[in-house]
Amino acid sequence: MEKLAIIIQARMSSSRLPGKSLQLIGYKPLIFYVIERFRVLKLPIIVATSTDTSDDILVDYLKSLEGIAIFRGSLDNVLNRYIAAADKFGVNNIIRVTGDNPLVDIVVLRKSLSLFLKYNYLDGIYQNGLVKGTGFELVSLKELKSITSKKSYHLEHVTAALRENIPKNPKYKEIQVPDYHQFIDKIILTCDYEEDLELLKKVFAFFKYNLNITIPEVVQLYKIKPELFALNASLHL
Numbered sequence: 001m002e003k004l005a006i007i008i009q010a011r012m013s014s015s016r017l018p019g020k021s022l023q024l025i026g027y028k029p030l031i032f033y034v035i036e037r038f039r040v041l042k043l044p045i046i047v048a049t050s051t052d053t054s055d056d057i058l059v060d061y062l063k064s065l066e067g068i069a070i071f072r073g074s075l076d077n078v079l080n081r082y083i084a085a086a087d088k089f090g091v092n093n094i095i096r097v098t099g100d101n102p103l104v105d106i107v108v109l110r111k112s113l114s115l116f117l118k119y120n121y122l123d124g125i126y127q128n129g130l131v132k133g134t135g136f137e138l139v140s141l142k143e144l145k146s147i148t149s150k151k152s153y154h155l156e157h158v159t160a161a162l163r164e165n166i167p168k169n170p171k172y173k174e175i176q177v178p179d180y181h182q183f184i185d186k187i188i189l190t191c192d193y194e195e196d197l198e199l200l201k202k203v204f205a206f207f208k209y210n211l212n213i214t215i216p217e218v219v220q221l222y223k224i225k226p227e228l229f230a231l232n233a234s235l236h237l
Contacts, residue, residue, distance in 0.1 A: 002092035004116070005044040007085055008034060009078055009158075010099025013054045016192050021058050021099050023191075025201050026209050029061065030191060033102035033204070035068060036211045040106060043095070048085040050075035077155045079147060086141045094144070096137040096158065100191040102200060105134040105177075105215045112138060112175055121162045124175035131180050132236060133189030134215050143171075180215070187222050187229055188236045195232040202228055 010021045010031055022029040031047070038045055046069040047062055049055045055072070062070050069089055073081035086094055093116055097104055108130065115122055120143040125135035137159055147154065147161045154161045166172045191197055206221060207213045222229050 003044075003090055004093045004095065004113075005046055005086075005089060005091040006038050006041070006095040006097065007046045007048050007082060007091070008038075008097050008099050009048050009081065010034075010058065011050050011052070011055055011075065012058050013050075013052065013075070014100075014192075017100075017194060017197065020191055020197070022061060023197055025102070025197075025204050028209075030102060030197075030200075031058070031061070031099050032065070033211065034097070034099050034104075035065065037102060037104055037106060038095075038097075040212065041110065044069065044089065044091070046071055046085055046089055046091070047099070048073060048078075048081050050081070076152070079144065079155045079158045082158055083141065083144050086144070092141050094137075094139050094141060096139055098190075101133045101135070101189070102191070103134050103189045103203075103213060103215070103218065104136050105130055106212075107214065108134075108175065108177055109136050112136075115173065115175075116140075118171075119173045120171040121159065121166075121169075122173050122175055123159070123163055123166060126163055129174065129176040129178075129180065131183055131187045131189060131215060131218070133191070135175075180219075183219060183222065185237065186226070186233060187218060188232050189218065190236075193232060193235050195235060199229065199231045202231075 021031040048071045051072045052075045071085035120140045122138040
């Protein structure tokens, strides 16, 4: 397989939850948990942030972590940021994740990597397959470079133009995990709002800040304490 790397997009200027990358969960910032979760894959990890001054503090923190490559590019054109980051580090195949998802499903991700041999784009985020906040995307650099749209939505959301063509392109595929379908609107593990952050704090505290919490473990927690997950579920309908 051509060079594969994890590229995490992160910034400090979120309008819904400003500075969320460095919001604390326990004694560590959110971005720490996002990054550390991928160490088990033993793949290069690149954090792609922006050149905007608002991200200087994030870069300063990232420099304190071992074995992390940092790339700074366009604030708004995230598609270009990904392409430029991959080009700089010689990456051909990308595991794309966002810096507000500290509980990506590593088990499903690991099982999905072999699909890169058959497909150029795999969507593990936007279909009803994985619990929200645990998904990821697998995409080749060549496929990102094939995007010609200049619409701001496509530039900001990176793979949106590819996702729209999944039904037409045999090289594109959705990753489905039917076991999780019943929890799609009940368990929300992303971090867009203050309430999301509060839930993540409680989940990580329950598991004693374990960096390798599995999604089945979170599902079991939901079954024991469903009221806990009511904190933010209504915000993501």
